[in-house]
Amino acid sequence: MSNSSDGRMQLSLGPVLYNWAPDRWRDFYFAIADEAPVDVVAVGEIVCSKRSPFFDDHLPAVIERLRSAGKQVLLGSLILVSQRRERRQTEELAAVTDMLIEVNDLTCLRALAGRRHAIGPFVNIYSESAAAFHAAQGAARICLPPELPLSSVAAIAAGVPDVAIEVFAFGRVPLAISARCYHARVHKLAKDNCRFVCDKDPDGLALKTLEQQDFLTINGVQTLSYTCTNLLGDAGRLRDAGVASLRLSPQACDMVAVAKVFRGVLDGRDDAEGGNRSLAALYPNVPFSNGFLHGSAGVSYLS
Amino acid sequence: MELICPAGTPAALKSAIEAGADAIYCGFNDETNARNFPGLNFSRDEMRRGIALAHRSGAKVLVAINTFPRAGGVDLWHRAVDDAVSAGADALILADIGLMDYAARRHPNQRLHVSVQAAAANPDAIAFYVEAFGARRVVLPRVLSVPEIAEITREAACETEVFVFGGLCVMAEGRCSLSSYATGKSPNMQGVCSPASHVVYQQTPQGTNSRLGGFTINRFGPDEPAGYPTLCKGRFSTELGTGYIFEDPVSLDATTLLKGLRDAGVTALKIEGRQRGRAYVDSVVRHFRGALDALAGGREADIASLKPFTEGQASTVGAYRKTWK
Numbered sequence: 001m002s003n004s005s006d007g008r009m010q011l012s013l014g015p016v017l018y019n020w021a022p023d024r025w026r027d028f029y030f031a032i033a034d035e036a037p038v039d040v041v042a043v044g045e046i047v048c049s050k051r052s053p054f055f056d057d058h059l060p061a062v063i064e065r066l067r068s069a070g071k072q073v074l075l076g077s078l079i080l081v082s083q084r085r086e087r088r089q090t091e092e093l094a095a096v097t098d099m100l101i102e103v104n105d106l107t108c109l110r111a112l113a114g115r116r117h118a119i120g121p122f123v124n125i126y127s128e129s130a131a132a133f134h135a136a137q138g139a140a141r142i143c144l145p146p147e148l149p150l151s152s153v154a155a156i157a158a159g160v161p162d163v164a165i166e167v168f169a170f171g172r173v174p175l176a177i178s179a180r181c182y183h184a185r186v187h188k189l190a191k192d193n194c195r196f197v198c199d200k201d202p203d204g205l206a207l208k209t210l211e212q213q214d215f216l217t218i219n220g221v222q223t224l225s226y227t228c229t230n231l232l233g234d235a236g237r238l239r240d241a242g243v244a245s246l247r248l249s250p251q252a253c254d255m256v257a258v259a260k261v262f263r264g265v266l267d268g269r270d271d272a273e274g275g276n277r278s279l280a281a282l283y284p285n286v287p288f289s290n291g292f293l294h295g296s297a298g299v300s301y302l303s
Numbered sequence: 304m305e306l307i308c309p310a311g312t313p314a315a316l317k318s319a320i321e322a323g324a325d326a327i328y329c330g331f332n333d334e335t336n337a338r339n340f341p342g343l344n345f346s347r348d349e350m351r352r353g354i355a356l357a358h359r360s361g362a363k364v365l366v367a368i369n370t371f372p373r374a375g376g377v378d379l380w381h382r383a384v385d386d387a388v389s390a391g392a393d394a395l396i397l398a399d400i401g402l403m404d405y406a407a408r409r410h411p412n413q414r415l416h417v418s419v420q421a422a423a424a425n426p427d428a429i430a431f432y433v434e435a436f437g438a439r440r441v442v443l444p445r446v447l448s449v450p451e452i453a454e455i456t457r458e459a460a461c462e463t464e465v466f467v468f469g470g471l472c473v474m475a476e477g478r479c480s481l482s483s484y485a486t487g488k489s490p491n492m493q494g495v496c497s498p499a500s501h502v503v504y505q506q507t508p509q510g511t512n513s514r515l516g517g518f519t520i521n522r523f524g525p526d527e528p529a530g531y532p533t534l535c536k537g538r539f540s541t542e543l544g545t546g547y548i549f550e551d552p553v554s555l556d557a558t559t560l561l562k563g564l565r566d567a568g569v570t571a572l573k574i575e576g577r578q579r580g581r582a583y584v585d586s587v588v589r590h591f592r593g594a595l596d597a598l599a600g601g602r603e604a605d606i607a608s609l610k611p612f613t614e615g616q617a618s619t620v621g622a623y624r625k626t627w628k
Contacts, residue, residue, distance in 0.1 A: 080475055082424045082451065090427070106400075106423070110431040124421075124477060124491065126371035129401030147480045147489060152374035159374075175481050176474035176535075178549075179446035186543045191628050207539050207548060209519040210512075215539065216481075218548070223474070225484055291487065297516055298484035 009235070009266050010245035011259055012040035012143075012166060014121075015076045015102075017174065017249065018219055019051050019198040026058040028250070033062075033069040036256045037263040040141075040245065041066050042074040042102050042120065044093075048181075048220045049078055049086045051196070063099070074102040074141075079122045080177045080221065081107040100140065114138050121145055121168050121247070122177070126152065128159025135160045142166065143247050146173045146229065149295035150241060157242030164244040169231040170258060170279075171249025172204065172217050172224040173289070173298065182218045203252035214287075227289035227299055230279060232265055233272040234293055253283040276303075304564070305571040306595060307365065307464060308588045311343040311578055316353045316364075318581045323592030326363035328396060329353065329577065335383040337369045337398075337420060338577040339494030351390045363393035367577075369418040370494045371399045381405055388413050396442070397421075398477055398491075400435075407436040416464070417441040420477035420490070426458035433460040440464055442573065445472055449560055449623050453567035462570035467557040468587055469575025471619070473535050473550040481534045485516035497533045504529055513537075521552075553619040558590070560623050561598050 013032060016025060032041060043062060045052040066073050081090050087107065094101055094111030103109055104122040118141035125131050125142060134142065143166040144153060157165040183205060184194040198205075204217035204224055217224040231238065231246065238246070246266075248259060261278045264270040270278075276288070291300035308324035310316035319327045330336025332344035345353060354364045366387035372380040380402050387395055388410045395413060397403045398420035406415060417423050417432045419442040432438040440462040443452060447465075456463045474481065476490075483489030486501040497515055505512040510524045513532035520532030530536075536552040538545065555575070557564070564572065572595075574587055594604040 079478075080422075080424065081428070082447070084454075087425055087427055105428065106431050107425055107428045110427050110434070122478065124371055124399065126399065126491065127374040127377050127401055129372065129377050129405065130399055131401075133401050133404045145480075147483055147492065148374070155374035173480075173484070175484050176479040178474045179444075180473060180549075182548060186541055186548060205541055205543075207541050210522050210538060210540060210545065211519050212540070213518065215518055218541065223481065223549075292480075292483070295487070297487040298480065299517075 007239075009239055009243070010039040010164070010166075011037065011262055011266070012042065012245050012247045013038045013255070013259070014143075014168075014171070014247050014249040015042045015044055015046050017047055017222065017224070018202050018204060018252070019048070019054075019196065020202050021199065022054045022058055024202075025055055026062055028255070029062040030065050031256055032259075033065040033071060036259040038071065038248070038259050040072045040074060042076045042118075044076040046076040046079050046104050046120070046122075047177075047222050048198075049083065049089060050194070051198075051220075052089065072100070074100050074118050076102045076120060077104045077108040079104045080179065081105050082179060102141075102143075103139075109137060112138065116140050119143065121174070125156065128156050131156045131160045131163065135163050139163060141245070143168065143245075147292050147298070150234070150237060150293050151295070153238070153243060153293075154241035161242075165242060166245040166247050167231065167238055167243050167293075168229060169235075169238075169246035169248060170262065171229055171251050172226070172286075173229045173249075173292070174222060174224050175216070175298075176223040178221050178223070181221050182223070183220045186218070225289065225298065226286070227301070228283055228286045229290065230276065230288035230301075231290055231293060232262060232275045232279065233303055234290060235262075235266055235272070251283060251286075257282050304561075304569060304595060306588070306591055307571050307573040308584060309469075309574055309577040309579070310353070310584065311338065311340075312581075313345065313349050313353050315577075315579075315581050315584045317356065318585045319588050320357060320360045320362050322585050322588035324362055324588050326365055326393065326571070327353075327357055328365040328367050328573075330367040330369070331383050331386070333379065333383075334373070334492075334494050335368045335370055335380050337367065337418075337490050337494045339370070340499075340578050343578060347386055347390070350387070354391045358391065364391075365394045365396050365416060366390075366392040367396040367418065368402065369396050369398040369420045371491045372402055373492065377401070384410070394439070403432070403436040403438070411437075414439050418477070419444060419466070422475045422477045424475070426455055426460070429455070430460045440570065442466075444476055445555065446475060447623070448628070449563045449567060452564065452569065452623075456568040463568070464571035464573055465557075465564060465569055466555060466575055467561070467564070467572045467591065468555055470533075471550065471553065471555040479535075485518055485534060487516075497531075502532055551619075555619065557620055557623055558594055558604065560620055561594055561604065565598065
């Protein structure tokens with residue numbers, strides 16, 4: 001199953017990583033359900049457990065809308081689980097049986113006890129032996145860590161031919177997770193009394209060097225790149241490497257249009273060059289990067 | 304509590320033993336360990352001799368094979384496991400799930416420790432490693448407070464080990480790609496963070512800029528010593544201001560928390576710094592040996608400052624007291 005039966009690469013949409021207003025969040029997924037040519041959608045608050053209650057009310061309707069539209073829905077687990085409340089939340093999630101859980105931390109794996117599941121890009125799978133272990137535990141889909149070079153992606157895909165391998169292909173790339181909240185810190189607030197200030201930055205808070213060079217993006221406890229991963233021009237190489245699916249990570253831009261650009265290039269209706277021009281117009285002022293895939297600094301972009 | 308001390312060289316291993324280490328941790332001189340710096344670490348022969356020396360002195364050696372094996376090149380890591388076992392390692396410190404699986408199958412009697420790089424931050428994750436691989440100890444992330452360590456240790460299905468001194472990761476260990484984003488080299492893959500090969504100090508009219516892989520990480524005035532540009536400890540700016548956005552350039556020093564850690568049920572205390580020299584190892588190990596002996600004897604510990612050995616000459620008890628919570 002390294003590709004779907006017709007060799008067509010899938011598109012998946014990762015979970016929204018930013019703290020969007022709940023109505024915006026709901027409407028975003030409704031639009032994805034109705035208009036975006038994506039096959040798989042991962043939902044759920046995976047960055048900060050404090051944010052989860054805001055989205056819980058909308059989650060059933062969002063899932064229902066996505067499923068009615070024929071999308072496969074994955075429920076994402078929290079990236080960093082430390083509080084008792086977070087452990088409970090993870091355990092409850094693992095009790096869901098009518099959808100695949102996307103595991104983002106091994107805490108979840110124990111509760112799943114060998115049941116079929118997906119694995120998100122926050123679990124360290126750097127080799128075919130780690131992938132094989134996870135496959136034996138029930139992993140049916142694996143979105144690989146964004147740090148991996150193409151040679152590793154190919155070796156892993158070849159090592160677990162029954163697992164659908166996915167690669168992080170669009171969006172600011174998650175680079176680190178911390179117990180400390182940097183949004184709270186820059187606003188001079190304690191984490192426990194953060195007033196959810198991360199909601200002021202629906203596309204993250206830009207972090208620059210002292211020389212005002214764009215560098216990173218702060219998203220609460222998470223740190224992302226400033227650049228936007230774009231593997232559109234690498235799609236052919238990824239397909240040849242046995243990659244089954246490309247993951248698009250939601251940014252504060254027209255993600256329906258982004259998905260259409262990717263689908264158009266994957267289906268041969270458009271070339272990568274034209275696709276890249278469209279992406280640059282859809283998400284302006286944010287440079288592309290694909291260095292990780294090419295084995296160099298992640299920030300770089302090699303066309 | 305056991306005192307676990309770093310050794311980047313056979314000389315440092317000897318110093319650590321003489322200074323009172325209960326156990327020494329070290330790694331092979333290749334990309335299988337997370338302190339893969341030039342001129343550092345042990346050849347196969349040095350490892351065998353180091354372990355023999357430690358055992359003669361009643362100390363243990365824990366071999367760190369704590370990077371994530373490269374796809375297509377897993378053999379190098381398997382050989383490291385096999386060689387550490389045959390050299391007589393008292394435990395292997397592993398981070399990768401595939402490698403733990405290999406070690407547990409191939410060497411079922413070998414004691415396994417879960418590296419801090421595996422980021423097992425709660426009792427459920429720890430139980431997973433214990434049940435799947437028979438792990439005997441977990442090194443806890445540096446993001447936990449003492450009460451959290453106590454809670455985890457109470458519930459943990461194996462022994463716990465915590466860092467008490469040295470460099471401080473503010474991001475969840477083993478889950479950070481900041482270094483490779485800027486330089487292409489990462490702790491998980493190459494065993495390096497903010498590598499010296501990508502560091503440049505640049506003189507400007509405003510002072511000295513310390514740069515890493517094309518990004519200015521910090522700037523120092525003419526009278527300020529220019530610190531090493533560890534990425535997460537740099538000065539940056541956002542629209543809300545400029546400063547140490549992630550963490551001040553401080554080192555961890557938990558000397559004052561030893562009683563709390565003992566009462567929490569912690570089995571072992573770890574000193575960071577396999578990249579540091581003999582003088583560091585000797586002084587820091589002696590300091591903690593003295594503090595632990597004082598604690599055991601019910602005496603006041605001498606908390607003489609370890610300032611010369613801390614990053615940026617400042618120390619913190621880190622997340623162990625969560626002032627930012």
